[in-house]
Amino acid sequence: MTSALGLDRIQIIPFDNETRPPKARAIVRRPARVSARMEATVASSAEIHGLLKSPLDLATLVDAVPMGLALLDEDRRVVLFNRALEALTGFDRELVRGVPCRDVLRSSFCPQSCPALEAARSHQAAVRKGDIINRDRRRIPIRLTSLALRDAAGKPVGFLETVEDYSQRLRLGEGLEPAFGVELMIGRSPKMEELFRMIPVIAQTDSSVLITGETGTGKDLLAEALHRLSGRAREPFIKVNCGALPETLLESELFGHKKGAFTGAVADKPGRLRLAHGGSLYLTEIGDLPLPLQVKLLTFLDDRVVYPLGDTRGYAADVRIIAATNHQLEEMVREGRFRADLLFRLNVVRLHLAPLRERAGDAALLLSHFLARFSSRFQKKIRGFSDEARERLLVYAYPGNVRELRNIVEYAVNVCQEPVIGLEHLPVYLTEAGAKKDAPLSTGSTALLNPESEANGPVRWTEIEKRLIVNALIRAGGRRKEAADLLGWGRSTLWRKMKQYGLDS
């Protein structure tokens, strides 16, 4: 396969007509005296000659493809990954070179039916839908297409795989294209209508955006909508939770590092900012960004150059920054916990998401919307809410905002075995607490206390705390992370206390 001059010829034969001679023949030029086993090493620095006037750099070419793309060798080991697939899987392409693709993609269909094997057997593209678990331990729905690359004799010499992130399509497929709203956000209150008018305009600019709003108001959805409606929609949208990682890890995650920069830095890592090149970087919980990193982010916003840890070289990155927080950043600036200059740079465009209690009429719309969504998902034929249930749901204060409303409807649809959701199908805390509009609205722990239980006379703190945890868990639909957020606790605190009160079984 390798000539004395180090020139290889790779023929791409159309899978629909093998007998037809290929129209184009690409010559991949590699350094001379490179052994066949070294192919993978040079693949990322290979050039394609003979297609256009000037040689094309293969890595640049595959990086320009806006969907995940992998080139595998005949043993289905990774030869080349493009940037989109790196962003999707979270794996550094340099590090996973030579690793079987099943270990890197980790798709749900790999164990049963390998699409590459099918493509090799059938002489046709093999398509699979399923999910992957990426390096961040996130399950992502995907659609994968595998094509066998063959030599002149028709023998498979490698595979080309494209991987599409299907999460957005799945959500749209659930009938979520809203009549009143933008992308996946819905509402018809004056505050939301004003916001929806602004979104397409703001999306078209490259200015940094700061999204503010209470927990559960849809900050993530808004950030995604801004990206999808922008000219960067086909480029990566990368989310980083500034509160989820310790400072040192977060720095490496955001800005990348050079091999050997610190113990354990076994390879170069590009960092999320560079991975988001051409697209948008969404920094959620920006208020939790440590002060030293605030300075580094500030520098990036000024000159748009990323300096990885331990690297003296800078890398230009064309990235739009979208940040979100539920904290009062101005207050944090006064307390010296957030840099004023960073706030000014992020605050170029500020979008505020109103809490549900200020969105007149939206609760009813959202109730119908989520009822239709969950009825369809759980294959139930539920027509609507009874008058009492609807009334109770409409007067409730929703301190957890849209997320809490969604969880309540999800719970009710799960529990309800009748055509209409009644009071008895709602979570107990709604029917017991006599939830009213004037209920405490803070998202802190006190909002979760049941006012009636407090009125029953003195009770032990342990009882109150236990009740508080149960209420938070119900509101969060059983999701411990969200329950911990509602309580204003760390996840480990919640788990420790759940164990203490025997709520962990």
Added chain:
Amino acid sequence: MVDKVLITIREEDVAPRFDLATEVLIVTLGTRGEVREQKTMVLPHASPEDLCQQILTEEVQTVICGGIEEEFHQYLTWKKRRVLDSVMGPWERALDRYRQGGLQAGAILYERVGTGYETDR
């Protein structure tokens, strides 16, 4: 102290996904890292919940696996189990590396001659 290790396996390798694993290896290691007991269990079906339960029932201290969802990772960590995830490569090599005290999450243990990664990491 005795250490009980569970490795999710698929043929000769660490299974790429925790939730799809149908075979596990449970190894009891002695104080000096020697193998005291080793057994393979074939699970009736792939279920991450059942596997978590199995880990608790068997009083496993360390789990070596491939990709695992955050939910199960957090659960096992909360239950004070050490989880070394995203391990790629032959399970025997993973076990050897663990016994030597050098296995980390994200370790790639395949031999990759000619890729610039001749040594595993």
